[in-house]
Amino acid sequence: MTVVLKLGGSVVTEKDEPETVDDAGLAAAADAVADADEDLVVVHGGGSFGHHHAAEYGVSTTEGTRDVAGVDAIHGAMKRLNARVVASLTDRDVPAVPVHPFSAGHRDADGALSLPTGQVETLLGEGFVPVLHGDLVAHEGEGATVLSGDELVVELAPAVDADRVGVCSTVPGVLSEAGEVIERIAAFEDVAAALGGSDATDVSGGMAGKVRALLALESPAHVFGPDDLPAFLAGESPGTTVDAE
Numbered sequence: 001m002t003v004v005l006k007l008g009g010s011v012v013t014e015k016d017e018p019e020t021v022d023d024a025g026l027a028a029a030a031d032a033v034a035d036a037d038e039d040l041v042v043v044h045g046g047g048s049f050g051h052h053h054a055a056e057y058g059v060s061t062t063e064g065t066r067d068v069a070g071v072d073a074i075h076g077a078m079k080r081l082n083a084r085v086v087a088s089l090t091d092r093d094v095p096a097v098p099v100h101p102f103s104a105g106h107r108d109a110d111g112a113l114s115l116p117t118g119q120v121e122t123l124l125g126e127g128f129v130p131v132l133h134g135d136l137v138a139h140e141g142e143g144a145t146v147l148s149g150d151e152l153v154v155e156l157a158p159a160v161d162a163d164r165v166g167v168c169s170t171v172p173g174v175l176s177e178a179g180e181v182i183e184r185i186a187a188f189e190d191v192a193a194a195l196g197g198s199d200a201t202d203v204s205g206g207m208a209g210k211v212r213a214l215l216a217l218e219s220p221a222h223v224f225g226p227d228d229l230p231a232f233l234a235g236e237s238p239g240t241t242v243d244a245e
């Protein structure tokens with residue numbers, strides 16, 4: 001089984017403290033990954049590393065920067081977080097290796113993303129656990145813009161022919177208007193009201209964008225909280241299952 005797992009930035013960092021790892025959160029996630037038997041690709045978000053600097057330099061997935069200091073701050077912070085995530089995995093004998101998207105991908109003038117995935121596929125085939133991260137990406141006409149971990153998941157899942165996709169964030173699933181976890185989503189219309197808006201095409205644009213992007217995947221996706229990560233990696237379907245079939 002091949003699994004693409006996104007660890008939200010809020011799971012592995014202290015969101016309100018610049019460049020601060022949530023040691024307990026990262027350790028718990030790394031323990032769960034170390035116990036898993038699947039072929040894994042891990043993607044992590046920016047949390048208080050990338051987002052802190054991206055806000056400072058006014059950079060988003062659509063608004064770019066040509067300021068090298070901004071690129072260094074944002075990409076540098078993400079590499080530092082990535083090194084911490086990789087180290088916590090290799091400490092547990094997971095064959096984790098870093099893959100930095102800024103060195104590989106680009107967006108065209110319309111914002112469409114091109115991301116080579118051959119290195120991830122090959123690393124996976126060779127028994128490694130590639131660990132990618134939200135990053136910056138070269139963007140025609142904008143300089144460099146943010147590339148979110150969610151976008152990476154959407155690119156990687158078909159590329160590695162993933163059997164399952166997991167999105168682990170600090171919420172226990174996609175929540176209804178009453179605040180309850182929705183068990184299954186098969187069409188965006190079913191949840192458009194609860195998610196507030198159906199025109200979110202930016203995949204980093206909150207839960208609506210996330211659900212839309214996950215519905216477009218061939219593989220079933222599961223959105224769950226950190227406590228459910230071991231269950232997801234054991235093959236269970238905690239939280240919300242997003243599956244268009």
Ligand code: IP8
Nearest residue numbers: 045046050051134148149
């Ligand atoms: O937390 C964003 O990744 P995300 C990464 O998955 C940066 O949206 C550089 C802010």
